[in-house]
Amino acid sequence: MMKRAVVLLSGGVDSATTLAIARAEGYESYALSFDYGQRHTRELESARRVAAALGAKEHLILTLDLRAIGGSALTADIPVPKGRSAEEIGRGIPVTYVPARNTIFLSHALAWAEVLGAAEIFFGANVLDASGYPDCRREYVDAFERMANLATKAGVEGTSRYKIHTPLIQMTKAEIVKRGRALGVDFGLTWSCYEPGGDHRACGRCDSCLLRKKGFAEAGLTDPLPYQN
């Protein structure tokens, strides 16, 4: 039987590349996405297409209303920053940080992994060319991994030794784009924009769009997504 892995899949460049890496490493992938009250559900459509294109065995979309908690530009009526420089993006924790989001997501991934008998969780966290989110750092992931082995029946009884894989954590966006391309990711299926326009095209100016565009430019590749203007 193939080894199973749960892969967090937002539908963006990083999670799509992470899913492709899990596949290349021979895992049977169970993709997990969240309809958490984000500003738009366009990324979930991308997650569905990416999961299908990269051969996920199952794709589960869980509904969690993080909008009831709010506290982020993605889940409350707080403006999404636009047109920031790379230096500004790299400084501090922006308002697009969603309180404890990756802990919430990884906890659900862990629960599903325990049920599936999967010991591996893949998570496309990245600290370089990223937005300075505290729950994307490896020390955070290491702490979650320790917690996972203390928190579960499978961990305590020793039937699973949980491991959180973060294959992109030290890669630049350009390196991620190149790796994904080499593994056959169709980036035309992915989505990154925090706040698309009414015409459903990416805004091109939010931090996520800017990091994506910078990554493709530095990789010398063309981004297949249409942008406004």
Ligand SMILES: [Zn+2]
């Ligand atoms: Zn955008």
